Amino acid sequence: MTQVLTEIPEEWKCLEEECQKLQETHKMYLQKLDEICKHQNNCSTSISHQRKKLKETSRRVKKCSKGSSGEDLKMLEELKKKIKKREHDLSEMEMFLPKKNGLYLSLVLGNVNVTLLSKQAKFAYKDEYEKFKLCLTVLLLLLSFICYFFVSYRVLDAVLNFLLLWYYCTLTIRESILITNGSRIKGWWVFHHYVSAFLSGVMLTWPDGNLYKAFRNQFLAYSLYQSFVQCLQCYYQSGCLYRLRALGERHNMDLTVEGFQSWMWKGLTFLLPFLFFGHFWQLFNSLSLFRLAQLPDCKEWQVLMCGFCFLLLFLGNFFTTLAVVRQKLKSRNKKPKNS
Template identity: 45%
Template sequence: MELTDIDSCFKDWDDLSAEFKNLEVLNKQYTAKLEEVGELQGKCVKEISHQRYRMSVMKNSLKKFGQDPGYQSAVEQLEKNILVRKSQLYEMEESLPKSNGLYLTIILGNVNVSILNKENKLKYKEEYEKFKLVLSVIGFFLSVINLLVNVRALELAFIFLLVWYYCTLTIRESILKVNGSRIKGWWRTHHFISTVAAGVLLIWPNVETWYHFRTQFMWFNVYI
């Protein structure tokens, strides 16, 4: 809605200024809550580490007491309690930020990639699956085109896509791993190796050996 005169503009500005003051208060509250959350996260991490340390000490002591038949029942009960507590601590850790690991630290630095909301974790997992599907379809069509025509630029475009695809997969999977995903180690290793292999293909010179390999390679990509 357009304003009809200058007085309306000033009146609207005064109203907007009043709303801005409320926004400032709200933003300060939000910033304070963020700082409070950060402090609470640090305390939780510290307390979880303390719990784990105390339980490890207790578990070592129970090994000695377990040899005495008179303490066997009590030892078994405590061991069950420790297992339950470990499970509880694991659930708590799911809501806390985790370290990135070496690979993500090298790629992204110390950026916090932890997703604390379960719904957002699920969305990120779904986006990961969608990303794989879309790129697989694109890769399929590029492979078919490269089988039908022999254009070096198309070959390089396809191989560069593979490098980018597998490199992106390794990053996304590392983020999923940080956020509690149970992606198998062999699956991630396969994508790391594929990234390196695609990089080698990208710099493979346009010589006779490449053309001996090219058709089989494109059919392989159509198949997978």
């Protein structure tokens, strides 16, 4: 007992020394944090000033280019390249500085700063996003399979639709954060998730009845197929992105997407038939729903709304994929001529 009593004061003394060191370290950390905030503000102000000056210089160069020729034109063209490079450098700097949220993130999160300030944090968040997508896609695949083949309860269908709604809403938020941190996913593949979230919400509110039962199996089969294709995409696109990043051909914050982009061309063209089949299935769903909406006993607004959503998904997915394939084929055909 006496030995324990002598040990306790010694342990407490060690703890006090450790706590003192911790307080000093924390004080230093707060000082460095203040310094970082000042540097961030200085950098942001300087970048804004640089952009303003570059804009003015670019306008003057463009104006001078119209009436110039020979050496002067050559010099101005060289200056244009330098301006373009400087703009790219400033964009790279901005990736590691806090920036204002877009409209969507401001509505959802407010003015919370979502900029990740280190490469490690950015990559970790991106990898976590990819894992989230894959895990939820597998879960949706299993649930769609159970609903289609084994269980025919409206409650379980509602669980599936709620999971789809939550999944797509979460993707829109995560993707907005990733775009803020330098990911270059844009255009239709971003808007696609907003439409899918809205469609899932409408499906969730569709009351049980004859019309719902008439469309149920078709929707579940489509959901099962979509989840399967998304699993294929996640697996092969992630492998393709890893290879292209290793070769230095892709940006490190590029993501796998639920569609087809030009960087997927090598080794991934086998996905195109699966994607186009899924697109035309969306058109088939839309036409089926419009046909149901014309029935005399159709009173649910969800039928027509789902039809419009599926039609919008088909048009966006089909023409965007077609445009990417056309662009890639055109660039491929130009290569032999230039060489």
